[in-house]
Amino acid sequence: MTDExxxxxxxxxxxxxxxxxxxxxxxxxxxxxxxxxxxTGATQPSVEDLVxxxxxxxxxxxxxxxxxxxxxxxxxxxxxRRAAEGSLEPFILVVEGSIPDEGNKAEGYxxxxxxxxxxxxxxxxxxxxxxxxxxAWAVMAVGTCAAYGGIHAMQGNPTGAMGLADYLGRDWKxxxxxxxxxxxxxxxxxxxxxxxxxxxxxxxxxxxPMIPLDESLRPTWLFTETVHEGCDRGxxxxxxxxxxxxxxRHCIVKLGCWGPVVQCNVGKRGWMAGVGGCPNVGGICIGCxxxxxxxxxxxxxxxxxxxxxxxxxxxxxxxxxxxxxRFTQDSLNKExxxxxxxxxxxx
Ligand code: SF4
Ligand code: SF4
Numbered sequence: 001m002t003d004e005x006x007x008x009x010x011x012x013x014x015x016x017x018x019x020x021x022x023x024x025x026x027x028x029x030x031x032x033x034x035x036x037x038x039x040t041g042a043t044q045p046s047v048e049d050l051v052x053x054x055x056x057x058x059x060x061x062x063x064x065x066x067x068x069x070x071x072x073x074x075x076x077x078x079x080x081r082r083a084a085e086g087s088l089e090p091f092i093l094v095v096e097g098s099i100p101d102e103g104n105k106a107e108g109y110x111x112x113x114x115x116x117x118x119x120x121x122x123x124x125x126x127x128x129x130x131x132x133x134x135x136a137w138a139v140m141a142v143g144t145c146a147a148y149g150g151i152h153a154m155q156g157n158p159t160g161a162m163g164l165a166d167y168l169g170r171d172w173k174x175x176x177x178x179x180x181x182x183x184x185x186x187x188x189x190x191x192x193x194x195x196x197x198x199x200x201x202x203x204x205x206x207x208x209p210m211i212p213l214d215e216s217l218r219p220t221w222l223f224t225e226t227v228h229e230g231c232d233r234g235x236x237x238x239x240x241x242x243x244x245x246x247x248x249r250h251c252i253v254k255l256g257c258w259g260p261v262v263q264c265n266v267g268k269r270g271w272m273a274g275v276g277g278c279p280n281v282g283g284i285c286i287g288c289x290x291x292x293x294x295x296x297x298x299x300x301x302x303x304x305x306x307x308x309x310x311x312x313x314x315x316x317x318x319x320x321x322x323x324x325x326r327f328t329q330d331s332l333n334k335e336x337x338x339x340x341x342x343x344x345x346x347x
Pocket of ligand 2: 185186227262263264265266267278279284285286288289290
C-alpha cells in the first residue's frame with residue numbers, strides 16, 4: 001500500500017495519531033498465563049523494544065500485565081478501574097484466557113479478576129470485558145483460549161467457555177473500528193504476540209493501514225501459510241521418507257502431524273530467536289492455532305485421516321524420485337574430467 005493510501009485509510013476521526021497508549025492485559029479468562037510467559041521470549045520485537053521506545057514512530061507505550069507488573073493489589077487494579085470509568089484512554093485491551101458463560105449456573109462464578117472495592121466481591125472477567133471493551137481503542141485476544149475457547153471449550157464444556165469474538169459478537173468493532181484481533185496458539189508464538197501489538201501501535205500512530213485479518217480474525221501475514229509450507233522436514237515428506245518413531249529426522253506425518261493443513265508460521269519463523277518450531281524439532285503439529293482445536297485434531301498422535309491419501313500419493317513417486325536423485329548426486333559429487341592432471345605421453 002502506498003503512503004497516500006495509508007494516509008487515506010487513516011483519514012478518519014478515530015484514526016488521529018496517538019502519542020501514547022496504555023496496554024491493559026486482562027489475564028482473568030480461563031487460561032494458564034501461557035501467553036504472558038511466552039511473550040517474555042519475544043525478540044522481533046521484544047517486549048523491551050515496545051515499552052522502552054526502541055522503535056521509531058511508535059506511540060509511547062505503558063504495558064500493564066499482572067504477570068509482569070511490579071505493582072500488585074489495588075495499586076495495579078486501579079488502572080483497570082480508571083479505564084472502566086473512562087478516565088484512562090486511549091488503551092489497547094489484551095485478553096488472555098477464554099470467556100466463560102456466567103449465566104449457565106445458579107450461583108458462583110467461573111472466572112474473576114480483582115474484587116469490588118465496596119462489596120469485596122469478585123469482579124468477574126465477563127464484567128471487566130463488558131466495561132473495558134467498549135472503551136478500548138483496539139482489542140486483542142491472545143492465545144487460542146481467548147481467540148476461540150481452546151481447551152476449556154472442548155466438547156462437554158461445563159463452563160460454557162468461548163472465544164472473545166464469540167462473546168462480543170463476530171461483527172463487534174472497537175472504538176477505532178477494528179474487529180477483535182485474534183492471535184492464536186497454545187501458547188502463542190512469542191513474536192506473533194509482539195509483532196501484532198507492534199502493528200496495532202503503528203496503526204495507532206497512523207503509520208499503518210487497517211490491520212488485515214482473515215475470516216477467523218487472525219493477522220493474514222502471520223496465519224495464511226501452513227506449517228508444512230515452511231517445515232524443515234518438507235524435503236523428507238516429498239521423498240516419502242516417513243518416521244515410524246520419534247527421534248527420526250524424517251517427516252512425522254505418520255506420527256500425527258497436522259502441518260499440511262494447519263495455518264501457522266512457526267515452521268518458517270521458529271519459536272524463539274528463529275530457533276525451534278514444533279515439527280522442526282520433532283514435535284507433531286496438533287493444530288493449536290486453528291478454531292477447531294482441540295476437538296477436530298483428536299485423538300492426538302494418530303495419523304491425520306487426510307494424510308493417509310496424500311502420503312500414499314507421495315509414496316508412488318517420492319521413493320523413485322529419491323532413488324533417481326542419488327544417481328544425479330553421485331555424478332554431481334565428481335569433478336569434471338578435464339580438471340584432472342593430464343599425464344603427458346612424452347614424459
Ligand atoms: Fe509436513 Fe509435518 Fe512432515 Fe513437517 S513434519 S513436512 S509439517 S507433515
Ligand atoms: Fe501449534 Fe502446530 Fe503451530 Fe506448533 S506448529 S504452534 S502445534 S499450530
